[in-house]
Amino acid sequence: MEQKTIVTHYGYEKDSQKSMVVPIYQTTAYEFESTNHAAKLFELEELGNIYTRLTNPTTDVFEKRFAKLEGGVASIATASGMSAIFYAIANVAEAGDNIAVAKQVYGGTSTLTTHTIKRFGIEARTFDVHNPQELKSIIDNKTKLIIFESITNPSIDVADIEAITSIAKEYKIITCVDNTVASPILCNPIKYGADLVVHSASKYTTGQGLAIGGIIVEREDLVSLIKDNDRYYHFNEPDMSYHGLIYSSMPLPPFTLRVRLALLRDFGATPSPFNSWLYIQGLETLPLRMQQHSNSALKIAQFLDEHPKVIKVNYPGLKSDPNYKRAQKYLKDGMSSGLLSFELKSKEDAQKLADSMELFSLVVNIGDSKSIVTHPASTTHQQLSKEELIAAGVPEGLIRLSIGLEDTKDLIEDLSQALNRL
């Protein structure tokens, strides 16, 4: 089944009411037929709904549809992109372990990995996404996960996914790709050797800035990497919190199963059924929107590239961009998503430009149908010094744009009037 058909049909079977739209099962719990039936559900002898913290029929459609769209075998939806990333880590690492994280990652991923999980005894070791060989010097037998972004936010680099996943395979380590900026329409990291894909559904998935959400997708046959692999011993030993269940011996995809049975059970960052319904609505138009976001962003990148007040434009779809070749390899049909950045000569110019925009809104979000302008040095990266900003790939004069679905002519006019004021 092709992507445009998956997003409109896959994973939904109409019940006797024949509702064309996936119904919202706005419920906390589900009735059992008998104590015997309840016991069977708890023992996983039979699969069925118990409580919405664990499963929900609306969320289930979203999970099935998204997994199929990514070329995975199963997925688990979460209350936010950050909880998806936290669960991906917590499912494999514990005190004394470490994970490898690309230097070029989303701000929340950076604080989660360098600060928050450190307090749980998990160390994050960083590597340059442009130099995957660095992984070899930071990996040891306590390294449980390698995390990086396919298109990085906010530096807008394209990772050489195969170079990273092939090193991970040598060491039998699970890889997790944050594919939020590319979306499953532009890139499917599983095809290039990734084991897990995470997304913030808050961005292109809902597509209109409607709700916070996240998802973890698992590839087919991840069990062959986990089974009898000492690195993942807790998938191969009985889980005493679940009557001795051994995840790697179950007939279900083990990674998402363990997130559901252990982490959603105990931490509970489940999406609301209503939000799952919003993600489903968003998915239906995702292929069309990604095409439009990408077309418009390329036109705007070309306009900025020729503007005398602009020092540099970062957009993987530009032939002059250092990421162009990787974009052609990993992103579909020449689409490079809606995120771009450009550099002005000073922080003052960047602030003045951001304040002069009329159609673009000054917001820290991406993937909205409405265009967004961000000045990272005064918002998301405000705590960093001038030198740290340069090291992070976000110099003081950098402006980030998330190109929405408005007419490109109006967007260019707005940029043009703001640039003329500098």
Ligand SMILES: *Cc1c(COP(=O)(O)O)cnc(C)c1O
């Ligand atoms: C927004 C974002 C996240 C975090 O997602 P939330 O849904 O806001 O929790 C993670 N990774 C990337 C690349 C993002 O853009």
